[in-house]
Amino acid sequence: MSTAPPPSDPSAVAVELERIRRTIEVGFTRTDGALALLVQRTDQTEQRLTEHEQHLDRQDARLDAVERGDGLADHESRLRTLERARWPLPSLAGLTGVGALALALLDFTR
16 A cells, blocks of 8 residues: 655645646636637627617618608609609500501491
8 A cells, every 4th residue: 555645845845836736727728719719709799789789770761761751752743744744654555456456447338
């Protein structure tokens, strides 16, 4: 059987101090890793928060534009332009119908 060295033995004290130092070093390393992870997550959260803030600002600007009626005036002008561009279509359809009727009557009278 081996016996443990007496606590006053300098080599035993040095070995025990080295073991304690390694334990503390491992603990500090784990703490540093955990802190680095927390810093990374905080950075990601801040980035996402900034993106959400920018998105919210854009939505707020769009809502302000709708409340002011800026988009309504634009839609009204576009609608008027489309109506003006469309008006010949019913007239052309009517003229085509009258022309077809005239041709049918002409063919009927022959």
